[in-house]
Amino acid sequence: MTFGEKRFHKKLDKIRRLEEEGVLAKKKKGSRALSKFMSNKMAMLGLVIFTIIFLACIFAPLLTSYRPEVVDLTNLMKPPSKDHIFGTDKVGRDLFARVLYGGRVSILVAGGGALGGALIGVLVGSFAGYRGGWLDKITMRLSEVFMSFPQLILVLVMVTIMGQSTRNIIIIFVITGWSGIYRQARAAMLSIREEEYVQALHAFGLNDMLICFKHMLPNALSPIIVNITINIAAFILEEASLSFLGLGVPMEVATWGNILNASQDMYTLQNAWWIWLPVGVVISLFVMSINFVGDGVRDTTDSSIQG
Amino acid sequence: MAKYIGKRILMFIPMALLMSFLIFGGMELTPGDFVSNMISPDMAANMTPDELNVLREAYGLNDPFLIRYVKWLGQIFQGNWGYSLSSGVPVKDIILQRLPVTLELALTGLVISAILGSVLGIVSALKRGSLLDHTLTLAGVIGMSIPQFFFGMVAILLFALNWKIFPVGGRTTPDMVHWWEHLRYLVLPALVLGVTQTASVMRYSRASMMDSMHKDFVKAARSKGLPEWRVNLVHGFRVSMTPVVVLLALRLPMLVSSSVVIENVFQWPGIGVTFKEAVSAGNYPLVMMIALIIVIMVLIISLVLDILTRVLDPRVRLE
Numbered sequence: 001m002t003f004g005e006k007r008f009h010k011k012l013d014k015i016r017r018l019e020e021e022g023v024l025a026k027k028k029k030g031s032r033a034l035s036k037f038m039s040n041k042m043a044m045l046g047l048v049i050f051t052i053i054f055l056a057c058i059f060a061p062l063l064t065s066y067r068p069e070v071v072d073l074t075n076l077m078k079p080p081s082k083d084h085i086f087g088t089d090k091v092g093r094d095l096f097a098r099v100l101y102g103g104r105v106s107i108l109v110a111g112g113g114a115l116g117g118a119l120i121g122v123l124v125g126s127f128a129g130y131r132g133g134w135l136d137k138i139t140m141r142l143s144e145v146f147m148s149f150p151q152l153i154l155v156l157v158m159v160t161i162m163g164q165s166t167r168n169i170i171i172i173f174v175i176t177g178w179s180g181i182y183r184q185a186r187a188a189m190l191s192i193r194e195e196e197y198v199q200a201l202h203a204f205g206l207n208d209m210l211i212c213f214k215h216m217l218p219n220a221l222s223p224i225i226v227n228i229t230i231n232i233a234a235f236i237l238e239e240a241s242l243s244f245l246g247l248g249v250p251m252e253v254a255t256w257g258n259i260l261n262a263s264q265d266m267y268t269l270q271n272a273w274w275i276w277l278p279v280g281v282v283i284s285l286f287v288m289s290i291n292f293v294g295d296g297v298r299d300t301t302d303s304s305i306q307g
Numbered sequence: 308m309a310k311y312i313g314k315r316i317l318m319f320i321p322m323a324l325l326m327s328f329l330i331f332g333g334m335e336l337t338p339g340d341f342v343s344n345m346i347s348p349d350m351a352a353n354m355t356p357d358e359l360n361v362l363r364e365a366y367g368l369n370d371p372f373l374i375r376y377v378k379w380l381g382q383i384f385q386g387n388w389g390y391s392l393s394s395g396v397p398v399k400d401i402i403l404q405r406l407p408v409t410l411e412l413a414l415t416g417l418v419i420s421a422i423l424g425s426v427l428g429i430v431s432a433l434k435r436g437s438l439l440d441h442t443l444t445l446a447g448v449i450g451m452s453i454p455q456f457f458f459g460m461v462a463i464l465l466f467a468l469n470w471k472i473f474p475v476g477g478r479t480t481p482d483m484v485h486w487w488e489h490l491r492y493l494v495l496p497a498l499v500l501g502v503t504q505t506a507s508v509m510r511y512s513r514a515s516m517m518d519s520m521h522k523d524f525v526k527a528a529r530s531k532g533l534p535e536w537r538v539n540l541v542h543g544f545r546v547s548m549t550p551v552v553v554l555l556a557l558r559l560p561m562l563v564s565s566s567v568v569i570e571n572v573f574q575w576p577g578i579g580v581t582f583k584e585a586v587s588a589g590n591y592p593l594v595m596m597i598a599l600i601i602v603i604m605v606l607i608i609s610l611v612l613d614i615l616t617r618v619l620d621p622r623v624r625l626e
Contacts, residue, residue, distance in 0.1 A: 145325055148609070149602055152564035156586045157598045161336050237454050241568050244456045245583050260457065266475065269464050280457040288452035295448075 036300040043296020049289035053282065057103035066094035068101035068254040080274050087274035089262060099279055102254035103286075105166065109249065110235035113173025118228045120174065121181030126220065128182075129189030130212040136186070143179040151176055152241065159247050166249050169242070173235050184227055188220035222301040229294035233287045240283055256283050312614055319610050323603055327383070330599045331376050337591040389592035391585075398596045401581060406600075408478065409577030412496055413566045417555070419501025424508025425551055431509070432516035433539060443509065450506035455565055459499045459572035466495055476574040496573040500566060507558065512551045519547040549616060556612035559605050 037043055056063060066084075072092035080087040086095035128136040146154070158172045189212070192198060201211045236256075242248030243257025244264075251258055256279055263269065263276040354362075370378070382388075388398040431443045467475040473495040519525060520543050528542040529535075570579035578597060585593040 141322075141325070144322065145329065148322070148326075148560060148605055149598075150560035150563035150567075150605065152567050153582070153598050153601055156567075156582065157330075157333060157594060160586050160589065160591065160594045161333055233452070237452075240454045241456060244454075245568070245571055245587075247583070247586055260454075260460075264460070266463075266468065269460060270468050276457075276460065280454065280461075283457070284449070284453045288449060291448050291452055 033300045040296045042292045046289040046292025060100035064097045066097035068098040098254045105255045112170040114231035116174035117177030121178040125182035125185030129186035146179040226298045233290040391593045392590045405578040415497035416500030420504035424505045425512040428509040428512030432513045447506040455503045500569045515547040515550045
């Protein structure tokens with residue numbers, strides 16, 4: 001018996017012993033990827049923070065009785081107190097309500113933009129990658145154009161053309177955000193295209209659409225999901241930057257960026273920390289939690305990355 | 308090599324044309340036409356509608372879209388970039404005046420993030436799994452999650468308002484005698500820009516360094532009995548830097564986007580501030596031309612960097 005074989009038998013013995021003790025039976029329950037994700041502390045922390053902020057925004061009316069747009073001229077720039085836990089802003093609006101209701105719009109804009117862009121990117125990218133030919137060439141060139149535009153410049157040019165509104169900002173995010181996902185989907189399909197099962201399906205004379213979207217796409221999906229989460233985080237930051245410049249969602253709608261926009265002046269910065277600090281922390285925490293979750297999903301699904 | 312450079316330049320031309328075509332299409336979608344965009348408002352005010360119509364005919368506004376695009380492109384090459392709607396100043400003058408100011412800030416930020424990012428990334432790769440590594444990785448994720456302008460605001464509050472080390476914003480004062488006096492104004496925005504860009508450079512150079520540490524030539528260097536610092540810094544570092552240079556090129560569009568934001572936080576009078584003002588005032592010719600110039604510049608720089616990395620990579624040189 002060589003050394004290698006000896007080691008192999010030792011391993012088998014260990015597995016048999018574990019089985020007899022009933023350890024393995026317990027371990028097998030649940031998906032392996034899920035248990036790997038659950039044991040990733042950072043990812044779980046991210047998931048918890050994300051869920052708390054997300055649910056708090058959705059159930060905003062249950063958590064606060066104030067409305068985000070109601071002006072109260074008797075309570076201008078009040079620091080946090082029992083009545084207003086995040087204090088009030090320059091025109092007496094309750095900041096806790098603004099952060100919660102603003103989160104709804106910010107998450108809607110970023111999530112809508114990222115998911116819409118992902119839908120276009122996945123559909124076009126997987127079909128172009130699978131079929132190749134002129135469709136592939138044209139869409140590839142187009143994505144190169146979108147990639148070499150600095151994102152913010154492109155977004156601002158489109159804001160100039162389309163005008164500012166919540167709906168337009170979502171559309172603009174979709175148009176500017178599809179290219180990254182498109183490239184990823186295309187690359188994945190290019191490598192899967194040569195696999196034997198695809199050739200077999202081809203030989204059976206199966207419909208191209210069925211092969212592409214039903215049989216190939218599911219195998220390319222997990223890195224794309226990671227990319228979508230990264231896009232959502234990036235769009236949250238971008239919405240905030242746009243609103244900070246005063247060029248995003250119109251100022252009268254409360255969003256995380258618009259709340260920060262209202263606190264740009266030096267007086268507020270120095271004397272009313274409660275106007276800008278909580279929102280800034282909430283945005284950062286939210287984006288960070290998405291990044292942690294995205295990293296966690298990547299670590300559990302991508303076998304090439306370890307540690 | 309010459310063949311590659313030629314091919315790369317041939318690829319650049321259709322890209323640049325496609326960009327300009329899209330920008331022209333965007334201009335067509337905004338109010339105002341060729342004549343009102345290309346003639347200084349002062350001149351237009353002194354003209355009768357008939358004269359303007361003659362001009363419209365002369366510029367061929369009744370021509371089909373494609374012919375108008377070709378004529379517009381011709382004007383651009385001749386140096387007529389149109390006029391700002393708000394001030395009547397030629398767009399070219401505005402861009403030529405503001406661009407160096409932006410480059411000063413953006414390049415300083417780039418240098419800071421490149422140095423800081425690659426040093427921290429390499430340290431983190433060498434001390435893999437240590438407390439320092441975990442702290443740096445965590446700090447990187449936090450750094451990527453904080454909005455840049457928020458970071459800038461906090462920096463202004465701490466360093467300018469509370470401790471009064473640096474000025475709040477702007478670039479010059481009227482009573483400035485020496486040119487280097489304005490460096491005081493550069494420090495804070497450049498640091499903020501650089502630090503916000505550092506996280507992703509660090510992530511990338513850490514991965515790149517770890518990758519090259521397992522390569523055969525590093526093992527060979529170590530087995531020759533070279534001291535550990537030489538193995539890491541000379542043999543590992545040099546090779547791991549090539550992808551980092553590529554990353555810097557890829558991140559160029561992001562650097563431009565960030566510097567627009569940072570310029571506005573610090574009221575740094577560069578092209579980002581001009582661009583933001585033009586967008587909010589609906590100053591279409593200025594918006595479109597700035598976008599076009601920025602995109603063409605990004606294309607040219609990535610072309611140069613692409614060729615440069617090819618030249619630097621010894622594996623390519625052998626071919």
